[in-house]
Amino acid sequence: MDSSLQSIIAAIASFIVVTCLFAVTFMICKAASKRQRVLNQQRLPVRTTRAIRSRTVPDNNHPKKDPDLNSITIGESATFDPALSKVSIEELVRATANFSPELIVGDGSFGYVYKAKLSSGVMVAVKKLSADAFQGFREFRAEMETLGKIVHPNIVKILGYCATGSERILVYEYVAQGSLDQWLHDTSSSSEDDVGLSGVRFPLPWSTRIKIIQGIARGLAFMHSLETPIIHRDIKASNVLLDENFVAHIADFGLARRMEGSHSHVSTQVAGTMGYIPPEYLSGATMATMMGDVYSFGVLMLEIITGKRPNFPFKGEDGKEIRLVQWVHSMVVKEQYVEMVDANILKSELKQNEVMEVVTIATMCATENGKIRPSMEEVVQELDGIPTT
DSSP states (O other): OOHHHHHHHHHHHHHHHHHHHHHHHHHHHHHHHHHHHHHHHHTSOHHHHHHHHHHHSOOTTSOOBOGGGSSOBSOEEEESOTTSOOOOHHHHHHHTTTTOGGGEEEEETTEEEEEEEOTTSOEEEEEEEOTTSOSOHHHHHHHHHHHHTOOOTTBOOEEEEEEETTEEEEEEEOOTTOBHHHHHHOOBOOOTTSOEETTEEOOOOHHHHHHHHHHHHHHHHHHHHSSSOEEOSOOOGGGEEEOTTOOEEEOOOTTOEEOOTTOSEEEOOOOSOTTTSOHHHHTTOOEEEHHHHHHHHHHHHHHHHHOOOTTSOEEOTTSSEEOHHHHHHHHHHTTOTGGGSOTTSOGGGOOHHHHHHHHHHHHHHTOSOGGGSOOHHHHHHHHHTSOOO
């Protein structure tokens, strides 16, 4: 037999033998592992087995309780608006067609927002929180009672809540025109509530954008000036809603945290949306601060001015990818203020000095050095000097 043929046959035979050995070894190990798992399950204490069973098989014959509440039964609702009757979980299920995807009008932090019409005829926005939004019912109720007391023309009001078992549902006032994000970036619309010609959103005029910026600033300044200040932590275009007069309403307090005492920060993990998150958070800071909100607001101002998303890179003049904040800084260096304004805005609406003033305020807020950012009260004072029509 030819020597090369013998070598090939020998190689094939060796491969088959090695493959068989690996297969046998794998089967032996798998069987041993399965046997060990069975033994471990048999050694589980009875109380652990019962705990596992109680988590996977709910007992519908008894009301659910939260150990945080010291035997207070979960299954309650509350309203903070005297004009709104107490709503039940059953009514909210009916009003949202069992939380139908067709009624979703927003996707906020920790849950979807649904449009709903209550039996009283009142239109509301219903937010169904995900299970991990709040650790316990006590925390949830305290947070809602605090936020429910906030009344400001530039903050979406929480009308009430429902809670049962693991479900946490918030009821907000309904703001007809939808989110600022939609008006800046989504020109199509199938909603009857959207103002526009033939179901299409028109580009927001310059004066309307300034009005919206001023409203957001006032709402944030109010939150920061409370006796127990509130840090929003997720200021962005999709968390600003517009009413029929295009007045801005800050929404989605899913990430908001109250600051106790005289502290200027609250200890919590970094949160927010990429593009809006202040650089100190990305550098490892674990303290949420009011200056973090100021940075996010500055970035949002630049988004409103330019019509460009801060969380997506785009091509600059040299063809290379660049992000919004860096691009604005490069345009400021070249003193191209009007040129950076959203192309959908008529240039006849713009005044060089006015645009420069607005951009300057935005870049002051969105500076990397948090220590030199202005407070929101200072920002409001600066913006109030800019006329709107």
